[in-house]
Amino acid sequence: MKKYFVVAAAALALAGQARADQMAQGKELFLSGAKPIACAVCHTLEDAGSAGAIGPNLDELKPAQEQILKVMLEGVGAMPSFAQTMSEEERAAVAAYVSSVAGQ
Numbered sequence: 211m212k213k214y215f216v217v218a219a220a221a222l223a224l225a226g227q228a229r230a231d232q233m234a235q236g237k238e239l240f241l242s243g244a245k246p247i248a249c250a251v252c253h254t255l256e257d258a259g260s261a262g263a264i265g266p267n268l269d270e271l272k273p274a275q276e277q278i279l280k281v282m283l284e285g286v287g288a289m290p291s292f293a294q295t296m297s298e299e300e301r302a303a304v305a306a307y308v309s310s311v312a313g314q
Contacts, residue, residue: 235300236307244304245295252289257311265289272313278305 240249240258250260254267265288273281282301285291292301 229306232303233307233310236303236305239296239300239304240307244292244300246290246292249304249308255308255312257314268308268312270313273309275305275309278308 237258240255241260242248242250249255250258250262252262252265254261254263254269256269279301281289282292282296282304284293296304
């Protein structure tokens, strides 16, 4: 039984580190790494220190992860699609980051 808890604790620690890594990657992409244009250029998001005024204020919108992924794939209005310029993993990192910090 004790062995089970050690394994479970190790698995939780690894999952927590993976989540932290994804959040760090998402923030970096939001700030400067997203192509064709960084999200921070157009969007306001307090956690990222961005104050863009072209796109919606993400702190007010508080979009869900699925909504962010859809918009990143398809584009909307002045926002381009990121389907060809960012990997699925990169888009998922941005969506996870934004959905977890918007409006906090």
